[in-house]
Amino acid sequence: MMVNAPVSAAAEIVDSTTHYHTVKIGGVDVFYREAGPANAPVVLLLHGFPTSSHMFRNLIPALADRYHVIAPDYPGFGESAAPDHTKFAYTFANYADLVDGLLGRLGANNYAMYVMDYGAPVGYRLALKHPERVTALIVQNGNAYEEGLKEFWDPIKAYWADGSAAHRTALSFLVTPAITKFQYTDGVADVSRIDPDNWGHDQVLLDRPGNKDIQLDLFHDYGSNVPLYPKFQAFFRERKPPMLIVWGKNDKIFPADGAGPYLRDLPGAELHLLDTGHFALEDKLDEMVPLIRDFLDRKVVTN
Template identity: 45%
Template sequence: MVLLFMTLLSFTANATAPEAVLPSKTYYKFATVEGKRIFYREAGQHPKQTIVLLHGYPSSSHSYRELIPLLSGRYHIIAPDYLGSGYSDRPDPSTQKYSFNLLATYVAGLLETLNVQRYTLYMQDFGAPVGFRMLLNNSQELEALIIQNGNAYLDGLTPSRQAFFKTAKEDNSTLQLDKLYGFTGQQAIVNKQYLRDVQSAPETMNPDSRSHDLHFLHSDKDRLIQVQLLQDYYNNLLDYPLWQAYLRRYQPPTLIVWGQNDPAFIADGAKAYLRDVPNAELHLLDAGHFAVEEKPVEIAKHITNFMHKLRAKNNMPLEQ
């Protein structure tokens, strides 16, 4: 009986990750990549599994300030600000055209500079086109994918949202440009981004988030950076078949944690991943587009259990 109890205890311990690990200190750093200063947050020890947190629009690594401490006791965490976002350098968009290829180049360059050779990618919103571009250029560096409201399928975009991105790319009229500038303004950031999905519980959304983002959108040049990325976004839709082919070929271990109350990147986009990665782990959360702001603890638990099972599968030492 004692032996049976100990066997069951051992099985239970290996089934899910242990609770209550104290966080590591988060450090706030800069690295020079191709002559530009790229800001990143780093926590945890380098020899551990590395998780790279890729932020969305109109955010920065600041959006992961609650998730990082929940993970850093077990993992090595890197959360960069893209070129043109947050505390990273922001070359003048009148001379430097911003695109997702550009952002991916600098994130990949940062990881190379930091000698990070193997990592798990957490991709949210803009993070998906940045991340998939990195993977297509170097598929061997990926350990696993974590996807949170980051599209790779047309299923995840309503027809009106698809039309929005198509028009942003093809219509260069002054009227359309004014609309895109409006999308980067305070009213849109507050009400159509952060508070849109949490109208019944606005207290779940930290006002520091939108204040932080708006601080970095105070000038026309800052806003033009994001406008150029919105204009480039339709190219991602055209590249979806390439990303899907990558998933089918490499079958990366994949965790999907998706805020199902998101009306922009809808839940069908999460389910669509299962067509190409049928063994992916899918969790639809009672949250919106910024699920990591609403449900950081729940997301951290899913990540921890996913990474724990990945370590066991790969015969890596499990966390103590």
């Protein structure tokens, strides 16, 4: 007769199912994905343009066995509300406040952050608000140094300079299907690894009535992040958060010129330049997950 042996606590299966929620923060419906044990160390995933927490759909289950993973959509992106741009301030400061409010609602008092593209200034603004709460940083094509703002940014800088209607209109190409697809495929050696549902998913949301103005407001407000770069850098030097940099080196939007300067302020940061483009998780997940898990397991205390 066979007797089933008791299952040890170490052998218990952890539920890594992703759950999808919407809560009202600051009067706005904010959508977020959540997975992993509620009492585990928090890993906050902050997405870039023009996508949403959808960009983390494959990473979340790869971390959720040991970490409490939270991935919000900013207003105007993904499944979060998209109030009219004349009635809601689409600014990075506002985004940081809303993410802060969400974390407070969820009782997340300490967190590692994965920041990418727009997620970098959102996350770094959050770090300035609560420097003691940041346990580690994973940086993927997210800028904090002026060296990283190359030719791609010239028309956007022109808009920062005068805020003119002409320069605003000139940026409309950035929300077109061709550019959305470009962000996923440019710099990728094997495009067959990129799911075309990505740009199809993003473009439908970009094409919602009023969303172009939301994005144009954000292009202008991105200029407000640059004067904060010295403060972001001071945070790195003073708080010395463990940092893993996993950067698509072929990205024309946030080129590798922006990756190396992090080492000036955090010489101990771990830098990996990957042979891919802007959305590195799409074709380099198999390389990135072991790097990310190893980093978190070494640098963030787990239960």
